[in-house]
Amino acid sequence: MHRRLSIQESEARIPQSRIARVYDLNSRVYDIWGTLTESKARQRAIELAGITDGLDILEVAVGTGLAFREIVRLNPQGTNVGLDISEGMLSRARKRLQKAGSGNHTLQNGSAFELPAGGQTVDILFNNYMFDLMTPDDIDRAIREFGRVLKPDGRLVLVNMTKGEKHGSCIYERIYRIFPALMGGCRGVVLSERLRDHGFTVVTREYVQQMGFPSEVILATKGG
Ligand SMILES: C[S@@+](CC[C@H](N)C(=O)[O-])C[C@H]1O[C@@H](n2cnc3c(N)ncnc32)[C@H](O)[C@@H]1O
Known part of the structure; x- marks a missing residue:
């Protein structure tokens, strides 16, 4: 594995x-x-997810709600749950969603390792910039938990800091080496193979660089 x-x-x-x-x-x-x-x-992830109204959507590590606000806007008749282990981040997300007047959602404290969802109940699971701060063992643990809650035809949408593929991206790696907290603990990861090891099919993996910062956006499915 x-x-x-x-x-x-x-x-x-x-x-x-x-x-x-x-x-x-x-x-x-x-x-x-x-x-x-x-x-x-983050925007590309939302496009790739292909949200249609009425879905059961879970965003793990929702942070301050930058993606969640848009998810809730696109899925007003569905179920939108966002969770995070940081109360500080959640409190910002609550304010953002309140300001946007987005009603149909729940924001709660919770961990990626123990999701508040039954087996095979989630249509789309979003998770942005979380695996890039985890150990390999924790990454495996969370991917297993994601696989548990996703429906058989469910979609997994991931965004993470990745290894730089273009000019100007190495600065962030240098900062991480000297002062990891300044990078929020994030370093580049490449997750496609790991997802395949867990039985996911990687539909697409795109590289996006913004202000030199390298990200990968992955759409994966549980089945074929
Ligand atoms: C770099 S921020 C990304 C926030 C948000 N996803 C975004 O893209 O703006 C990482 C987030 O992951 C959360 N996080 C880290 N480990 C987690 C875990 N085990 N379960 C839930 N959230 C976690 C942190 O609290 C933080 O809000």
Whole structure:
């Protein structure tokens, strides 16, 4: 099951036990980072998901709700649940959704390792910029949990910091090596093979670079 990982991927320098605290602190400034360097990849993920109204959608690690606001807007008759382990991030998400007047949603504290959903109940599971801060063992644990809750024809949409493929991307890796908390604990990961190891079919994997920041956007399905 375990693939050989590069040094970069095998590192996760902020343990999960500290992540909620790090993001409680980062929540005050996260939207600046999240808009300047990640908005294109997040938007592409929403396009690839092909949301139609009336679906059961779960966003894990919803953060300040940058993607969730758009998800709820596209799925007003469906079920929209967003969860995160950081109360600081959730509180920003609540304010954002309230301001947007988006009614049909639930935002709650919860972990990717123990999702508040029954087996095979979710049509689309979104998860943006979370695996890039996890250890390989935790990544496997969360992917297994995602597989449990997704319907047999369900879609998994992932966005993560990835390894740079174009000029200008190496600066972020350097910052991570010196001061990982400044990067919110994120380093580049490449997840397609790992998803296949867990029985997912990778429909597409796209590379998006914004302000030099390298992201991968993946659409995967449980079945063929
Ligand atoms: C880099 S932020 C991304 C936030 C949001 N997905 C976005 O794209 O704007 C990472 C988020 O993952 C959350 N997170 C990390 N580990 C988690 C876990 N095990 N379960 C749920 N959320 C987690 C953090 O609290 C944080 O809000």
